[in-house]
Amino acid sequence: MPQNLAISVHNLVKRFGDKTVVDHVSMEVAEGEIVGFLGPNGSGKTTTIRMVCGLLTPDEGEGSVLGYDLRTEALKIKREVGYMTQKFSFYEDLTIAENLEFVARLYQLRPVNKHVDRTLEELGLATRRNQLAGTLSGGWKQRLALAACIMHNPKLLLLDEPTAGVDPKARREFWDEIHRLAHGGLTVLVSTHYMDEAERCHRISYISYGKMLASGTVQEVVANAGLATFVIEGERLDEVATLLEGKPGVEQIAPFGATLHVVGSDAELLRRTLEGVGKREGVTVMPGETSLEDVFIKFMAGSRDNMQ
Amino acid sequence: MKTAIFSLARLRALLAKEFIQMRRDRITFAMMLAVPLLQLVLFGYAINNDPKALPAALVVTSNDHYTRAMVSALETTGYYRFVTVAASAAEAESLMARGDVSFVVTIPSDFRRRVDSGQKPRILVEADASDPAAASNAIGTLATVASQALLREQGMQAVAAETADNQLQVIVHRRYNPEGISQYNIVPGLLGVILQMTMVMMTAMALTREIERGTMENLLAMPASPTEIMLGKVLPYLVVGAVQVVVVLTAAKLLFSVPFVGSLWLLMGAILVFVMALVLLGYTISTMARTQMQAMQLTFFFFLPSILLSGFMFPYRGMPEWAQTLGEILPLTHFLRVTRGIMLKGADLPEMAPEIAALTIFVFAFAALALLRFRRTLD
Numbered sequence: 001m002p003q004n005l006a007i008s009v010h011n012l013v014k015r016f017g018d019k020t021v022v023d024h025v026s027m028e029v030a031e032g033e034i035v036g037f038l039g040p041n042g043s044g045k046t047t048t049i050r051m052v053c054g055l056l057t058p059d060e061g062e063g064s065v066l067g068y069d070l071r072t073e074a075l076k077i078k079r080e081v082g083y084m085t086q087k088f089s090f091y092e093d094l095t096i097a098e099n100l101e102f103v104a105r106l107y108q109l110r111p112v113n114k115h116v117d118r119t120l121e122e123l124g125l126a127t128r129r130n131q132l133a134g135t136l137s138g139g140w141k142q143r144l145a146l147a148a149c150i151m152h153n154p155k156l157l158l159l160d161e162p163t164a165g166v167d168p169k170a171r172r173e174f175w176d177e178i179h180r181l182a183h184g185g186l187t188v189l190v191s192t193h194y195m196d197e198a199e200r201c202h203r204i205s206y207i208s209y210g211k212m213l214a215s216g217t218v219q220e221v222v223a224n225a226g227l228a229t230f231v232i233e234g235e236r237l238d239e240v241a242t243l244l245e246g247k248p249g250v251e252q253i254a255p256f257g258a259t260l261h262v263v264g265s266d267a268e269l270l271r272r273t274l275e276g277v278g279k280r281e282g283v284t285v286m287p288g289e290t291s292l293e294d295v296f297i298k299f300m301a302g303s304r305d306n307m308q
Numbered sequence: 309m310k311t312a313i314f315s316l317a318r319l320r321a322l323l324a325k326e327f328i329q330m331r332r333d334r335i336t337f338a339m340m341l342a343v344p345l346l347q348l349v350l351f352g353y354a355i356n357n358d359p360k361a362l363p364a365a366l367v368v369t370s371n372d373h374y375t376r377a378m379v380s381a382l383e384t385t386g387y388y389r390f391v392t393v394a395a396s397a398a399e400a401e402s403l404m405a406r407g408d409v410s411f412v413v414t415i416p417s418d419f420r421r422r423v424d425s426g427q428k429p430r431i432l433v434e435a436d437a438s439d440p441a442a443a444s445n446a447i448g449t450l451a452t453v454a455s456q457a458l459l460r461e462q463g464m465q466a467v468a469a470e471t472a473d474n475q476l477q478v479i480v481h482r483r484y485n486p487e488g489i490s491q492y493n494i495v496p497g498l499l500g501v502i503l504q505m506t507m508v509m510m511t512a513m514a515l516t517r518e519i520e521r522g523t524m525e526n527l528l529a530m531p532a533s534p535t536e537i538m539l540g541k542v543l544p545y546l547v548v549g550a551v552q553v554v555v556v557l558t559a560a561k562l563l564f565s566v567p568f569v570g571s572l573w574l575l576m577g578a579i580l581v582f583v584m585a586l587v588l589l590g591y592t593i594s595t596m597a598r599t600q601m602q603a604m605q606l607t608f609f610f611f612l613p614s615i616l617l618s619g620f621m622f623p624y625r626g627m628p629e630w631a632q633t634l635g636e637i638l639p640l641t642h643f644l645r646v647t648r649g650i651m652l653k654g655a656d657l658p659e660m661a662p663e664i665a666a667l668t669i670f671v672f673a674f675a676a677l678a679l680l681r682f683r684r685t686l687d
Contacts, residue, residue, distance in 0.1 A: 053529055054529075055525065055528055055529055075531060078529060078530065078531045079531050081529075083526075083529040085522065085525050085526055085529075087522045087525075088522070089521075089522045089523045089524075089525050089526035090523065090526065091523060092521070103530065106530045106531060106532055107530065107531065
């Protein structure tokens, strides 16, 4: 990679008791990149992010964040990283301005008032500065959390499912803001469940049961998965779905609105199976594009098998 | 669907859920067993409202058989245990001010001469009456026992002394609280108890609240050191403690007219050390408890022996040896000696130094423990 690496960690392992939550995860993120971190619930996303920002000590593995050693320079990392927790973790009994002042003082930003006012202005929170954080709606809480995380001009932003429970408009605005920040040179690692958000990232990494299964651009990840997808349109698709269940080559059947997506890794086998269906009255089968979601469903099914 | 007003099945579901939760919350569960047990043992064995074997000092100039008879008579009552023979009245005075002895028995140098010459002999018993309950029974038995012992001694000498006016005269001085007003003892003690209850509980909740609300994760992700976080939590409560002290001391003066014979500045200094120890203890609890509820239970767990074993509710000297040793490891015990010593007895710094030193040790021990327990990470 031509640029400097903001995150470069190798073979991170974290165990809680006898459960390995993160299992030899490596990750490289270049400066200015937005990397999406995907995976099912409990796959180790939060644990990995916490290790990157120094909140958890890895049991194995090493690496550097912003050029600082992960194990020995956690304090320096903390100064230059902004971390937005999954759950809102600012003080609900403080006002927006008071929360920001608290953060500004902890990072020793001077003068405090100037930094707070600028941040409030930039995020459009100025009119609500004296509102208690606890009375804010989900979208506003998220804005406040983001504002507090970027106030000290971090070089790396770690976002743990930042848009959970936020409406689509606020999500859109949030992502516009992320891209604006990345354009200014900020590196962003963001975990998410949403496919549309994954597609707004420069690159994505997919983790499942503590193991990194894939990383690259969305196109690369989809292409590397080697899946073929067919779209079936027509009447009584529920019957078609039942009919296809367990047939050779059929790995996923998912209704999408008025269509049915059928996915398999063996394109030829799947095509032959579907030929029969195509002969039914009022049903058409067309080759379709494999989506990121299809790929993830396959990953999830695959890793669950590994676990059993 | 059944719509019965009362369903055993539903009740069973609620009961089962409650028991599962009870079992999961280990600290609460331990507390439920430990608190009654603790209370039982402490109330049952340690607490004694008729304290025996109270430490006493003897001031004596001659070592004749009358003196020995007096001493052994007092010891056989079970109330007096002579721990030291003081060289001078001043030394005995200091022992009492420190609280090392509850009684000073002075047998004057002319005791033998007065007995032999048929004059009315006298002994002086000074009792630490700052806790009126502790001394009352011991004083009550005094006159009879001493007279009988002397008569017996004289009987052996075949000296008839049956007339009332040359019988032994026991002069009792109730020191520090001559009228035996129990408020004088309770109110300075309450200062310590109130501080202990509020300071420990408030700080114990402080850090746990951050963990419970999830703000701890954020705080740890920001550049704040453990010492900064600890001081940030502890110092505000020191201010609250200062306000409480002013309120309690003013009330002691205005409402209860408790005498204040010692140095106010010395007391303030001791209070500062005591409150520091308390808030740091609270903070230590805070690093152990997972929820605010647990923090409160741990506070209570510490509070109970503090009340019972410190000498606040029951005479410290009346407790068995093991309970007194336990009492020594409670900050409140030392603070009560300091506050009663300064307020009622006018003790000065050299006399109170051992107790203040003990409180200082608590400060450093709790601070070290808290910093050791505090995790900079979420591991």
